[in-house]
Amino acid sequence: MRKLVYYIAATLDGFIAGPDGGDPTGPAGFWPIPEDYVAHLATAYPETLPGPARAALSVTDRGTHFDTVVEGRRTYEIGLRAGVADAYPHLRHLVFSRTLTESPDPAVELVAGDPVATVRELKQQDGKDVWLIGGGELAGALYAEIDELIIKLSPMTIGTGIPLFSDRAAFDPRTWELTDHTVLKSGVAFLTYARPTPAA
Incomplete structure (x- = not known):
């Protein structure tokens, strides 16, 4: 699955x-x-680079991790404001929104329904994994459905901002298993955590 x-x-x-x-x-x-950081993305996660960046870096590798990306409306609109209606034309692209009524790009699928139900349906389909790009509100709504975290941890603090998960996430403490890590010379750490499988 x-x-x-x-x-x-x-x-x-x-x-x-x-x-x-x-x-x-x-x-x-x-x-x-x-x-x-850019070099690591281009080699290890090429499918997560937006289309314009892939073109600028001459990246053609379709990648091995994801073939589908899901995001919330606010995150999607960041690209729209930059003039990019589909930042990931090489992936199936779903945007969750109850306010957008018409997709700015024919390849971008708008989903007005329940994100949890949609993600559960996607998980049952054949293919590579599904990438949740954000934002924090959608991640909060999908908190219980997330099977793996890959945190690109930047060696910086900002004091306040948009958290990893919004308050839409239920209070549900869980411990994750560190399954992979890569630390770059710049100090950026790629940390992969899997949700432990419940004991039978």
Whole structure:
């Protein structure tokens, strides 16, 4: 069965964006993008690079982790404001929104229904894993459905902002199993955690 993987960049103090929810890696952003970070993405997670970045870096590898990406409306609109209606044309792209009534791109699927039900259906389909890109609100709604966390931990703090999970997540303490880690010279750490399988 496919897994839902929350693959996301986070600060040491647990934030994925600033208080305004804007793109922290954009032209006015505060998030550092070291060269070794970009190189690691291009080789280890090429499918997670947006289409324009893939073109600029001459990346053609379709990747081995994901073939589907899901995101919330606010995260999707960051790309829209930058003039990119489908940042991941090489992946099946679903956007959860109850307010968008028409997709800005024919390849982007709008989903107005329950994210949990949709993700459970996706997990039953054939294919690679499903990438949850964010944001924190959708991640909070899908908290119980996340099978794996891949945190791109940046060696920075910002004090306040958009947390990894919004308060839509139920209080449900759980311990994750560290299954892989890569620490780059720049200090960025790629940490992979699996949700332990319940004992029979």
